Amino acid sequence: MDRQSPLFLAFPIGYWFGVRIRISWLFPLLAVVFWFRFGFNLGSLLFGILFGSVLIHELFHVFGARMTGGSGDDILLWPLGGLASVRPAPNLRSELVTTGAGPFANLLLCLATLPVVHSAGLLGSAANLVTIPYGEMPTNVLQGTLVLIFSLNWKLLWLNLLPAYPLDGGRILQALVATRTDAESAWTLCHRIGIITGVVLAFGGLMFDEVWLVMLGFLIVTLGIQEFYMSQLVERFDDSFMGYDFSQGYTSLERSSSESQPRTPRPGLIQRWKQKRAEERRLREEQERAETVAKLDELLDKVHREGMDSLTPAEKRFLQQASQRFRSQDGAQQ
DSSP: OOOSOGGGOEEEEEEETTEEEEEETHHHHHHHHHHHHHOHHHHHHHHHHHHHHHHHHHHHHHHHHHHTTOEEEEEEEOTTTOEEEEEOOSSHHHHHHHHHHHHHHHHHHHHHHHHHHHHTTOHHHHTOSSOOOGGGOOSSHHHHHHHHHHHHHHHHHHHHTSSSTTSHHHHHHHHHHTTTSOHHHHHHHHHHHHHHHHHHHHHHHHHTTOHHHHHHHHHHHHHHHHHHHHHHHHHHTSSEETTEEOTTOHHHHHHHHHHHOSSOOOOOHHHHHHHHHHHHHHHHHHHHHHHHHHHHHHHHHHHHHHOGGGSOHHHHHHHHHHHHHHHHHHHHHO
16 A cells, blocks of 8 residues: 555556556545445446546546656546556646546546437536436436436546646646746646635535535645645755755765765655655756757758748747747856
8 A cells, every 4th residue: 555645545456558556545435425325226336437437537647648758657546536647758748638638538428428418308417517417317227327427527527627736627737837937836836726726615515515515625625735735845855855965866875875874774755755856857857958959959950041031930939938948047057
């Protein structure tokens, strides 16, 4: 099991498409809630649909990452839509495709079942974002199942598009904001927006007597505060931690320890997390710089051969932005 936050404790169930699949302990608890709320038969059906929908959602995240040059090897099935351990390629397109692939999977399931829902005259109730149309279910079992598939995936679609961590909407927002400002400012802004979103949901649930919204809002706020708090701890030890400099990776720790100590202490949770984030950020920035330099060289060669008028408006904007970016980076280094 994971030794991270209790919210992410999970147990593995095997590998699909080279991806390790784990189930959060919240999922079995959700089954109990479904059985208590809807009875054993309908509750089991709802749980099975939710399980399959979340699994497909997360597999699409992995496929999206792989299609755009990234990778993925771990999925945590979670009631809010799951958590896939994916590493998009270091560019905006890969980040957006990887993140958006999950909600896109839910949209495809909605479109596939939409004709049945429409023919049953249940589109309005099935599309309700708070309730499940179990009281209006068709007598035909297959038709009723398809209506529930539409209803749950419609809810998962909009749920995951909320601008809150760890939902896909929050990650998409962060990727877009990062194109206008630095990564740290984008991260801080988006996590604050996520916490505010959770508070609004919880307050709305209290006002309209919807316990699901209250629980959802509380969970989003909890996750947002936890992530923000951990980030502040990491920032506090940005240059070094406990006398060790991690700017050069763990090799510097091993080197300094071997010179002065007979045994190397095992890095703690904060050190490992900080090192992982710093390394991922460094690799992403190096890859982005390499791609920018290659594109810049290509455009400069085009200008040399054909003149400035040969560039498209988009190419001229890219050339200007890249030049400003490198000038600002060089100025900062000086």
